[in-house]
Amino acid sequence: MNVTTFGIMLWVAVIFPLLLAIPALHSRLPWPRYIAIIPAIIVTLLPGEFFLALPWIIFESELAINGEMRWILTMTVMIWLIAATSTAFSKNDISNDRTATTFFLLTLAGNMGTVLANDLVAFFCFSTLMGYGFYGMLIQNSNAETHRAARYYLWCLIAADLLLFEALLLAGFENNGLHFEIVPTTMAEASSSLYLWAVFIGFALKAGIWPAHLWLCTAFKSPNLLPVLLLSGVPVAMALLGAKRWLPFGESAFFDSGILILMLGMVAMLYALLKFATHLSSKLMLLAWITILMTGLFVTALGYGLAYPSEWVRYQHYLQPFIVIFVVCLTTATLIFARSHAVPQISSLELQSKSKLNLNIIKIQHWVNNKYLQLKLSSRTSWVKTAKRYQRILFWQKPFELTIGWSGRITMLVVLGLSLAWLAS
Amino acid sequence: METLTLLALSFDALLNLSLLYLAWILLNCEDLLKAIVLFVAFGLLMALAWVRLDAPDVALAEAAIGAGLTGALLLTALAKLRVIETNKGTTQQLKQDSENFQTLHYMTPLALLLVAIGLGYVVFSMPPISAGLSNDVATNMGNSGVSHSVTAVLLNFRGYDTLLEMFVLLVSLLGVWSFGSTTSQHETTPGPVLDTLTRRLVPVLILVAAYLLWVGAHAPGGAFQAGSVLAAAGVLLLLMGWRPGGYLSTLPFRLILVAGPGLFAITAALLYLLKGQLLAFPVEYAGIIIFALETTATLSIAVILAALFLSEPPHSDKEHI
Amino acid sequence: MYFYALIGVGLFSVGLYALINYAHLLRKILALNVMGSGIFLILIALAKRTGETQPDVVPHAMVITGIVVAVSATALALTLMLKLAAETGRAELSEKDRD
């Protein structure tokens, strides 16, 4: 462990892109997107394991790098280099303007921080930064599909952050520190399954694991969004990483929860395979299904590991390479697909060139979709109606808003004063 | 001796009951003009009450500021309001505020009754004898530079309060000015009575103010009372139709406005630098410093109060805007 | 002396009642002034409990401060009321003043 010499580099790798994100700074530099990655590259090249404790910052946060994480970091750096290159040569003006660069760099900083974080709080903070930066990237191009995806993503993100925050509180409540080494393993019996599910659902939402895959699919549908497509691998990978690092593996068995999660992963894989069979025409969408398939696989592994801790100890070292390989493959595939294909019109192509079997499956699917969607739509409209009705009937707010005017208010003051004095006695 | 006590007691009772009665009537009577006139009467009765309670300084302040100046302010405001209402064609009537929350009509008096009973009980539960700070005041009078205790408290012991209070006055004037000029000028020619009255009264008032200021060091009186009497002279002049016009925006006039609070603050700062203590008057100079502070304060208070009465922002402000 | 203090409590309550009950702003301003007078009365009446002929003068100074503050506030309130009346034609706080 070498703290003094190299530790500061960890900090620089995170802070440097964050500083560059200020438009006034990066607009004055050539190739800001590349420059921002340089400190992270240096970190990957520095030998040995080292860490940096930041006692004055948010509850003794710590950044660290070790052998396993070095792989992840290298992968991340690669992806960002590719992303920077692909945007640099993009003919799309919007993806190169200042705001886009700002969001790019914010997401980058968040990502580096997430990889290097060595405790729950730092991981949480940086993954949140990354999430909102990514939201900004998604929303940059004004396209209806992208907007929809961004909105889904945003809601998933907020819900996920709240859940993870809850988990964080639980962990903080039970432990003296929030380092990855101690937290997951020292959870008490009573709250550990609560913690487990909060963490799992939180990261499932962030990673777009089935059935929360909506944002992922919609993002893949949007046309000519090369950088965004590329980078959708990043939040997914980081969420998987988070699930791996936050969950209590290999210590105590969570048989029921583990089996449940395992089943969920299986269903997700089946779903993805089904989709795979029916959407052969749209090559780009294939990637989405591949992603869902792989995340399903990952979830299956997680469930397995939770249910059988001894097995986990044997296989756990494969999980990190899995993430790395998965993301690298995804990135490469996206690049190839995006370069070689114009974006196809999915709906018009869908019903042509299909085998009988496929057609039947598609019909069933459409039927389900219609039912489901209609149900959803009708329930949504009725919900909106009810809400509107409540908005119109203001009677329930009368006592508290301006409508009763002065007299009621001051009477309330008098009553409050009286009750305070009475309670005080 | 006993008859005297009885007489005093019955006087007190009468005064008290009429105070409460006046307050009730003035707040509930139909006509606003009547309400304001009653308010002035109420203020004068209050002044009487202060005298009965051995608080002549407060009585002077109440008569001059509480009843006199506030009354004048209210009356002018009402006159202007009437003009606005005539112009806009709206009428005012005695209206209750709580039309759409009828249940409160029963709750409010009940709650208030509880408040009154509770407070009354608290007042009675106070110990019958409590020296307060009177002993501290008496001990330190020798070092205060003045021989009148209220002035000593106001300008020396709790001079910091007074310093801030001067700024309250100034802020309210700035606030009044910041809202811009109010409606059309509503000029009336003064009647002959007012005219003569003013000619006679203004010099007298100035003299009274000077006397009050001077006497403040050892007897009831002082900056606030003198300032408000001086302001009354200004108000009379304003009622006469005299308008300061461009004067208000000139630097000397502004200097007079801020002289009181400004000198007070500067003195505080200087004393801190010299003696290491905020507002610590050196004992030998305390009398002189207090007199100087009071004199400037009197001028500023008078001008601020009169300007509040005029309530028009200085003309050149409009040119700025 | 308690009698004066009690009347002070009465004035406070009466003023509060009028403040709550009437819509006209001028009346509300009057009510605030009456409430203030009630508080001053309590302050000064209780200051006579020194057991000597000379009352405690600190409350007197406080009340003089209070009177000056009250007149400042009244002046500001009256101006504001007139400006409001010039805008809306009424010296009342309308209930639906939000758009």
Add this chain to the structure above:
Amino acid sequence: MEVVFKEFPWVAVLILLPLLGGIVCFLFSGIAKFTGLMTVFFTALSVLGLGWQIFDNGVYRHAVGGWGAPLGIDLYADGLSLLMLAATAFVALGVSVYSAGYFERGYSTRFWPIWLFLLGALNALFLTADIFNLYVTLELMGLAAVALAGLAGGKNALTGAMRYLLATLLGSLVYLLGVALLYHGFGTVDITLLAQRAEASPVIWAAFGLIAAGLMLKTALFPLHFWLPPAHGSAPPPVSALLSALVVKASFYILLRLWLEIFGPLVSNTDVSTLFGLLGAAAILWGSVQALRQTRLKLMIAYSTVAQIGYLFLAFPLATAAGVAAWSAAMYLAFSHALAKAAMFLAAGNMLRFGGHDRISDLDRVVQRLPLAAAAFALAGMSIMGLPPSGGFIGKWLMLEVAIKQGRWEIVIVMILGGLLAAAYIFKVLGHTFTQAPSPHESKAVPASMEWSALLLAIAAVLLGFLAIPVLSLLNIGNPFGISEVTP
């Protein structure tokens, strides 16, 4: 040199400089802007000086006029005062730079003197140890605030200001009656002496009822918040920022101070705290829901203030068992809210100036054309929502930690719900800023100083999250929360 620095009368500068600066602004309207900016700058520096002073020497106490506590007035500064002063200095700097660009000449001459007097009143309020002196500062602050709130003119602003004036006057009067009772009950108006002399009695109970009710009205705690949204929603944006960020907090500070020193140990603590907590919870939910319903940006932010005030009152029930932790959390929230809310109002002011309106649904393309304002709004929103790593996050985190440790799950749920609702109303706005309207509106240029002051305040609100430990240790100078601590 260092001795001079340590002995320098920073407190006197903090109080007198703004007052004298205000006078100079009033006398020479030509240099009002310059004088104002300089005054605010040096006042902020003095906070730094005072901070150093009390960090080294501990609590600062100064007898004005040399008379000492019962007779004279004492000035007092500990960590709590310092924190409020620091918040004031930060917000004052941001708002002043902003105002220099915002107010045109005519308004500028009206704005600066009143604003400097308001600043002086705030500083004096945080530095005094005398409850009658507090009344005078409250009045000075209230009248200055009302004058500023009505500065914009027009029906809405005047109505808001009038409502505000009546509320603030009533609040001060009720407070004054409480002070009168305390003085006559215990023969002093000095907080420390009162704390020593006071004992549980009808006087204390009545005084507490009066003082708490008056200050709750001034703090706009639900259900007494009725005056806040119209006043804060219709004032000029920099004034709204001052009112929401500082003026409301000042009365909360007094309530907290008196509760800690005088009332807390004497009144039936649990009952009163429960009531405060209930009202706080109601304020969070009610304010957030109302904020979500608003169609105007500034009104939305004003309702958000109503909600955020609720969090401060949640500390009361928590503090009965965990004094220092709960109060530190509340003050941290107050500090970060001051910065974030000021930034938010300023950013809203930029959008208002840019588009000429503040309808949330029509905030088209703000991101493209006003990126700094959008960024400021988003960063401030982060702190309001309590997202990491902002200051709001730390405050909420500390408070949640206390709540969980005590098993107060109802408070945890309310806080999480409040955060969710805050996220909803802030993202509602952010979502609209990205959209593209079919027909672009007329737009007006926004000076860079206005954009940057908003952004820097927002960044400060976020950076505050990184400074938890130093801020908390500064806050505990003089152990302001010590008295209320009950051993668990």
